[in-house]
Amino acid sequence: MALHTVSSSAEDTFTMPLSERTLAKHRIPDVESDPRAVYQAIRAELLLDGNSSQNLATFCTTWSEDEVRRLMAESLDKNMIDKDEYPQTAEMESRCVHILADLWHSPARRDTVGCSTTGSSEACMLGGLALKRRWRQRREAEGGPADRPNLVAGPVQVCWEKFARYFDVELRQVPLEAGATGLRPGQLRRYVDENTIGVVAILGVTFTCDYEPVAEIAKELDAIQADTGLDVPLHVDAASGGFVAPFLHPDLTWDFAIDRVSSINTSGHKYGLSPLGVGWVVWRAADLLPDDLVFNVDYLGGSMPTFALNFSRPGGEVIAQYYNLLRLGRDGYRRVHQACAETARYLAERIAAMPQFALLYDGDGALPAVCYTLRQEQPFTLYDLSEQLRMRGWQVPTYPLPADRQDTVVQRVLVRHGVGRDEIALLADDIEHALGRLSSGTTRAPRQPGFHH
Structure with a gap:
């Protein structure tokens, strides 16, 4: 009976030698590795990075068309x-x-x-x-x-x-x-x-x-x-x-x-x-x-x-x-930024409805963004709120204003192309939920009933 060998191209990258050891961190390896295994190993590490679309601190582009890529x-x-x-x-x-x-x-x-x-x-x-x-x-x-x-x-x-x-x-x-x-x-x-x-x-x-x-x-x-x-x-x-x-x-x-x-x-x-x-x-x-x-x-x-x-x-x-x-022209850039500005103003309305906050900038007349501070003394800080939001993947920066207003601590949310209304609505919901936990002194999310199969 003939024996059939499995082609190396079908080999599971997670069973290759590189996947059975930790990656080199201080010394170049002595031998080369299969490119597929190296790709998968690096890709797996990169999954530990945050989701760039949830990084509301950065001004930088996080979404591009396939043609750009x-x-x-x-x-x-x-x-x-x-x-x-x-x-x-x-x-x-x-x-x-x-x-x-x-x-x-x-x-x-x-x-x-x-x-x-x-x-x-x-x-x-x-x-x-x-x-x-x-x-x-x-x-x-x-x-x-x-x-x-x-x-x-x-x-x-x-x-x-x-x-x-x-x-x-x-x-x-x-x-x-x-x-x-x-x-x-x-x-x-x-x-x-x-x-x-x-x-x-x-x-x-x-x-x-x-x-x-x-x-x-x-x-x-x-x-x-x-x-x-x-x-x-x-x-x-x-x-x-x-x-x-x-x-x-x-x-x-x-x-x-x-x-x-x-x-x-x-x-x-x-x-x-x-x-x-x-x-x-x-x-x-x-x-x-x-x-x-x-x-x-x-x-x-x-x-x-x-x-x-x-x-x-x-x-x-x-x-x-x-x-x-070439692709967008004046009309395209206007359409993209107008959508971002309208989403920023939507968030500003949601933030303004939360009694804990005072708006410093509502997204109207300048960048598509929102900036706010705490209205008065609260049992938590904006740094606490940032930490709560981070548990849901949101990166919302908290920082003091420059001199002579360093006693004012603010948060800022930037709305970029690729950050849609639904995503911002979810952020606003998460802010409201986090405020409820922080105001009550319960900083841990309530345990949800699980499903076991």
């Missing part, structure tokens, strides 16, 4: 920096820059300059470097000292603190006034001087999700120049709002329509709806990016300019950004 997979070998070998990828980057310049009302839409980055944090640093270099050139031309630069901003994301520390700039963070959700124009005069390289206005404050009044801030800087002669440029950190305001708030004046705005950054992988790893910075005009910050390299097959804090990086995220711009 295919383009990303097909672009694994494309190096964004090598524009000679991948000229069409470089062309798509250039198209995105000019589309954003047009979206943000640049007076030099076809001739302006900008670039992609690994995210809005790198974009902020590049914008800050250009501000610092132009300030230094101006101070040297005036014969003044150029060794004590400062940057003025309200409650900013940590990337600006990194910029200040890494590049020897004093960060003058303006404290929050009572009842304010960001920088207010009347605060500027106490912080701006001849060493100020620029002022940063935030379109979508990380802590509260509200927009700072960019046009009013610019008017105050105009008045300061009229009174003192100080000509201070304005950079808009539109990491989140740069892809929201043009579609949901088209009548808002915040971008290059304001003469004083010299540069804008945004994050493509936030409300730009692209996968993680892409940001953008655009200058109002080409002469606002000092030439000595741009390097030319000629060892990748041709001479090419580069302005970035890193070098080799994948091109797939840029290609995905271009796909989204």
Whole structure:
């Protein structure tokens, strides 16, 4: 009788040698392993991560169309920096820059300059470097000292603190006034001087999700120049709002329509709806990016300019950004963000109906998000509530506001593309259930009757 052997391709990956031992953590293995077993082992570990759609703390895209995933997979070998070998990828980057310049009302839409980055944090640093270099050139031309630069901003994301520390700039963070959700124009005069390289206005404050009044801030800087002669440029950190305001708030004046705005950054992988790893910075005009910050390299097959804090990086995220711009257009982005905004307002209504909370931002007029705090002293804290929600998989951040409102602790929920009304309704239900347990002192969920077969 003939003996039949089982093909190795049908072998159970969980009975392969790799699955019978713990994975290497401190030393590379001596032998190779079957790729299927390695895939299954790593995939099993990754299941311990949270569900990204329930991460309501992140601004970052957690849902993408299948076509985006295919383009990303097909672009694994494309190096964004090598524009000679991948000229069409470089062309798509250039198209995105000019589309954003047009979206943000640049007076030099076809001739302006900008670039992609690994995210809005790198974009902020590049914008800050250009501000610092132009300030230094101006101070040297005036014969003044150029060794004590400062940057003025309200409650900013940590990337600006990194910029200040890494590049020897004093960060003058303006404290929050009572009842304010960001920088207010009347605060500027106490912080701006001849060493100020620029002022940063935030379109979508990380802590509260509200927009700072960019046009009013610019008017105050105009008045300061009229009174003192100080000509201070304005950079808009539109990491989140740069892809929201043009579609949901088209009548808002915040971008290059304001003469004083010299540069804008945004994050493509936030409300730009692209996968993680892409940001953008655009200058109002080409002469606002000092030439000595741009390097030319000629060892990748041709001479090419580069302005970035890193070098080799994948091109797939840029290609995905271009796909989204083509795929959605103005109407598509408006439809997506409008749906998110309506869901945020639904959550705000649910939160407002809970007597324990006071809304700080209700999702109307800025980012699709909700921010709230406890109305009065409760037998629990918002940190306790976050812990309760985490047991259901929700990641809802709790944190104090910046100075001078550090005594106010808030929670923030971001509504992104892929986070639907039903999901948010379940979150609101879970908040109500958690409040009931916390208010009664019963922090453990009641034991449910089980079914045994």
